[in-house]
Amino acid sequence: MTFTGIGDGQTGSARAHFVLVPMLAQGHTIPMTDMARLLAEHGAQVSFITTPVNASRLAGFAADVEAAGLAVRLVELHFPSAEFGLPDGCENLDMIQSTDLLSNFMDAIAALQEPLKAYLREQQRLPPSCIISDLIHWWTGDIARELGIPRLTFSGFCGFSSLIRYITYHNNVFQNVKDENELITITGFPTPLELTKAKCPGNFCIPGMEQIRKKFLEEELKSDGEVINSFQELETLYIESFEQTTKKKVWAVGPMFLCHRDNNTMAARGNKASMDEAQCLQWLDSMKPGSMVFVSFGSLACTTPQQLVELGLGLETSRKPFIWVIKAGAKLPEVEEWLADEFEERVKNRGMVIRGWAPQLMILQHQAVGGFVTHCGWNSTIEGICAGVPMITWPHFGEQFLNEKLLVDVLKIGMEVGVKGVTQWGSENQEVMVTRDEVQKAVNTLMDEGAAAEEMRERAKDCAIKARRAFDVGGSSYDNIRLLIQEMEIKTNACGSVVDTDGNKLSFLV
Ligand code: UDP
Numbered sequence: 001m002t003f004t005g006i007g008d009g010q011t012g013s014a015r016a017h018f019v020l021v022p023m024l025a026q027g028h029t030i031p032m033t034d035m036a037r038l039l040a041e042h043g044a045q046v047s048f049i050t051t052p053v054n055a056s057r058l059a060g061f062a063a064d065v066e067a068a069g070l071a072v073r074l075v076e077l078h079f080p081s082a083e084f085g086l087p088d089g090c091e092n093l094d095m096i097q098s099t100d101l102l103s104n105f106m107d108a109i110a111a112l113q114e115p116l117k118a119y120l121r122e123q124q125r126l127p128p129s130c131i132i133s134d135l136i137h138w139w140t141g142d143i144a145r146e147l148g149i150p151r152l153t154f155s156g157f158c159g160f161s162s163l164i165r166y167i168t169y170h171n172n173v174f175q176n177v178k179d180e181n182e183l184i185t186i187t188g189f190p191t192p193l194e195l196t197k198a199k200c201p202g203n204f205c206i207p208g209m210e211q212i213r214k215k216f217l218e219e220e221l222k223s224d225g226e227v228i229n230s231f232q233e234l235e236t237l238y239i240e241s242f243e244q245t246t247k248k249k250v251w252a253v254g255p256m257f258l259c260h261r262d263n264n265t266m267a268a269r270g271n272k273a274s275m276d277e278a279q280c281l282q283w284l285d286s287m288k289p290g291s292m293v294f295v296s297f298g299s300l301a302c303t304t305p306q307q308l309v310e311l312g313l314g315l316e317t318s319r320k321p322f323i324w325v326i327k328a329g330a331k332l333p334e335v336e337e338w339l340a341d342e343f344e345e346r347v348k349n350r351g352m353v354i355r356g357w358a359p360q361l362m363i364l365q366h367q368a369v370g371g372f373v374t375h376c377g378w379n380s381t382i383e384g385i386c387a388g389v390p391m392i393t394w395p396h397f398g399e400q401f402l403n404e405k406l407l408v409d410v411l412k413i414g415m416e417v418g419v420k421g422v423t424q425w426g427s428e429n430q431e432v433m434v435t436r437d438e439v440q441k442a443v444n445t446l447m448d449e450g451a452a453a454e455e456m457r458e459r460a461k462d463c464a465i466k467a468r469r470a471f472d473v474g475g476s477s478y479d480n481i482r483l484l485i486q487e488m489e490i491k492t493n494a495c496g497s498v499v500d501t502d503g504n505k506l507s508f509l510v
Contacts, residue, residue: 015071016129016488017045019120023134024054024109025093026299027377028156030270031229033061034256035132035154040070041259044485045126048072049116051079053091060268077115084108094300099425103208106136113139120147129488132227136212138219150224150491152251158230158378159239159252160410161402163189165201166246169217174200190241191410198422199401220246227484229254229382231470231477234463235406253481255382257361258471267359270299274356280323283352284363290370290389290457292321293443294363297375300425301396302329307432309338314439316343320447321350321368325358364389370457371446373417373439376400381407388464390414390456392442394434396423413460417442 018039022032029050036046050058055076065072079091084104090096096105120128120143128149133140135155144151155162167188168174177184180198202213225248232239232252243250260266267277284292295315297303303311308328315322328335332355339353360380363369364387372384373392381403384391391414393404401422407414419433446453470477 015043015045015126016485016492017047017123017126018488019047019049019128019131021049021116021131021133021137021140022154023093023136023156024051024091026270027379028134028136029054029058031156031256031379032132032134032154033058033269034259035227035229035253036072037061037065037068037070037259038253038256038481039485040065040072041068042481042485044488045071046073047075047119047123047128049075049077049112051091051112052076053079053089053095057092057271060265060272064265064268075119077112077119080108080111084111099206102206103212106208106212109137110139113143116140117143117146127492129492130224135220136216138212138216141219141222144224150488151222152225152227153220153223154227154229156229156378157399158382158403158406159228159235159242159250160406161201161378161399162226162228163238163242163245164193164195164402165399166220166242168195168200169202169213188245190237193405195402199395201399201402223248225249225251227251227253229256229378231255231467231475232480233466233470233476234385235410251480251484253477253484255386255467255471255477257379257383258386258468260361263362266361266365269359269361271357273354273359275354275358277359277362280352280354280359280363281366284323284366284368287321287368289367291447292323292368293318293371293373293392293447294323294360294369295373296325296358296360296380297327297394297396298377298380299327301375301423302327302331303423304328305331305334305338307434308335310432310434310436311439312339312343314434314436315351315443316347317436317440318443318447319350320443322347323352323354323358323363325354325360327356371443373443376403376407378403382467385411385413385460385463386467388461390446390453390460392417392446394419397425411459411463413456413463415442415446415456 020032020036022029036048040046055074058074062074081088081090084107086101086104086108096102130150131140131144132152132154135153141151167186173184174197177197181196183194183196186193186195228250230252231254239250239252267273315324344353361383364383369387369389372389373394374380374384376393376395377400391407393407393414394417395401395404408416417434418438421433423433469475472478
């Protein structure tokens, strides 16, 4: 695919400069790296805000964009861990050892406000045109207002889940609900919907989080629009309804990860993989097309040893080939003991276990994959959609239960494994949410040749085709990203220069 640079000097207009401020968590940062790449490929200039520890994880991304000659600058701001009572170098959500430290972490992030503002004021040669901020960073609102530039939000949610989040918060849907497992009818949603409080985002048991949530959801009301990593044709009704409900422009520009066109950049996404990628590819190549299940629960969920054992035994009895990504955090040695106790030996001809970070995108794009057991984080969900395979849904917390509904009830390309409850992030839930028999049954139902599974596979393939069309030249997401850049350029040029709230004119290079 070739791109024509927009505002690249040929028109004599200023180039749009986007400032991307991701949440310091892999599931939020990764799609924003894709967004940076995409914006730059379409001719924009990007400043990607990060911190030293996170920048080291982004080394692969930095090398890729540099090699591609893209105008993306990684901006490292000092992260004040010690000042906020955090261990040295604790700069990412996945490094927090206890949920008690979450509000310290969020406060430390909010303290990036002044250094970021100072950095942006220094950019006299190419002042920022717009901030795309993670929804959670309420404090970027003040920066945008002071600099007199638009602020768009990126929550990492799809349209369906964004709309539910918006309605349930702003209509106080769960305010007087005593039993968090009671089914509540959601009015104002375009299709019939019943949900429990427990399975909705924002049901935190973490001190300080409720106030932070209130701040960022109130700030969302003042934003100039939302960017989502989804595409119009996947969930038209919900994206349009989200736009009407919020009365804000929603830019659906996904699936953004499709900007990766080869295995090298796919494998370098997020973290360095914990295993040899070439070996993994070789293993995948040895499997029949569509024969294998991929099992992964994202970057944050640390599954308990008991649950991992049940899952492993279910995979074993299903007799299907699999790649299973295990993140057990501090409990990994316990799990290692079980794996070494003949499990890996028993499944060695058809099972691969990856401890730590897997090259998920590379695996999912391989033709050997026929099904995906996912925790339904939105990135994994959209990656599964683009892989064109049906999914077994195993949500843990937050909006994952909503994404499950989209997959199972709306798109009909997913089947529930049947989790018994919520596994809150960071909590030591000892309960087994899914038994080995349930795992085995779900995997066999999905991977076998029954008519229902076949229909699901057809629908999944159709979604993948639509995703690719939306992203490619002339597709809805392709057009949206160009329109987004154009709109920000027009705003910048209309001012002749950006004027901050103190009336200082900031000039830029033309
Ligand atoms: N991911 C990966 N390797 C892993 C775990 C996760 O590449 O071992 C990537 C995955 O492809 C996705 C992101 O990390 O892009 C996880 O985001 P998601 O929204 O699915 O879940 P979260 O981690 O936020 O719960």
